[in-house]
């Protein structure tokens with residue numbers, strides 16, 4: 323469902339994503355309600371791991387093609403240069419009402435609280451590339467004497483495009499590692515102010531800052547190779563596609579060897595893409611919403627290429643197809659999300675590339 327401002331907030335309605343997509347994935351405990359008899363579709367609110375028929379895929383492709391006439395260049399430029407104003411307006415209107423309680427965070431991303439046992443039995447595992455629940459390698463000696471927020475921490479997480487803290491506050495609540503430090507940034511100063519004014523905000527464990535991910539000259543407040551985890555949840559899609567690669571490369575440099583980048587975002591032909599009206603397309607698979615905020619819809623391969631080109635290695639790259647049902651209105655909504663984990667490899671030792 324879209325919020326009044328037009329941003330799709332239904333991304334949180336899932337419990338835990340179901341999509342298997344890769345033969346190397348074992349199924350999680352959640353996400354196992356499968357629709358085997360189409361006549362039963364309105365019996366539940368949601369169905370997991372929905373298979374799309376070729377006709378459905380072709381119809382989605384046609385719909386996207388029909389609506390792919392890009393807006394005029396000057397309009398595009400305006401949406402780009404004023405992007406943070408549109409997000410500021412969004413948070414001024416919605417404030418903390420955009421806050422979501424994300425139960426799936428720790429089942430899907432146990433790296434956010436590696437010492438917390440509660441979620442371990444439900445986490446997906448990836449055969450052949452074991453999930454690492456240990457901190458990544460220590461920062462290289464050159465960083466150890468540098469003073470920066472969270473210098474003394476032993477486990478550092480950065481959430482980029484954090485909004486009002488939908489991920490940050492659950493991490494601070496769930497991860498009770500005394501060595502934890504959480505950085506979070508957004509280019510909306512309104513969002514960052516909302517994080518700081520949240521009663522759960524603790525400056526001893528968390529450092530929020532305003533930052534434009536796509537600005538090549540903007541400096542992060544942490545040194546290179548200092549972070550264990552970087553989180554991008556429904557944020558890369560808000561960037562202009564031309565700026566994504568450099569953004570990911572800059573972020574990858576901040577990861578320690580062995581550190582991991584976690585992403586969940588919109589997938590190609592998600593309902594939100596198919597319902598864009600004519601006149602909202604900026605470029606292929608990239609649109610502007612009614613409130614001026616922008617969104618891209620990814621394929622798995624596109625994300626794989628972005629992360630690989632930044633020197634990261636795949637741990638997980640899956641598509642999560644889910645059918646949500648509005649039983650009252652008898653509506654079906656086909657959602658598509660992509661979820662990725664990519665790891666920075668450890669430095670070469672002899673001839674070998676070390677993976678954990």
Ligand SMILES: C[S@@+](CC[C@H](N)C(=O)[O-])C[C@H]1O[C@@H](n2cnc3c(N)ncnc32)[C@H](O)[C@@H]1O
Pocket residue numbers: 329405409410482483484485486487488489507508509510513533534535536537554555556557560561
């Ligand atoms: C769909 S919201 C998701 C917010 C948050 N990750 C969540 O899941 O609740 C996208 C967020 O990305 C932020 N954002 C968009 N472009 C950005 C940029 N270039 N630099 C930093 N943040 C950006 C927006 O301000 C917004 O808070």
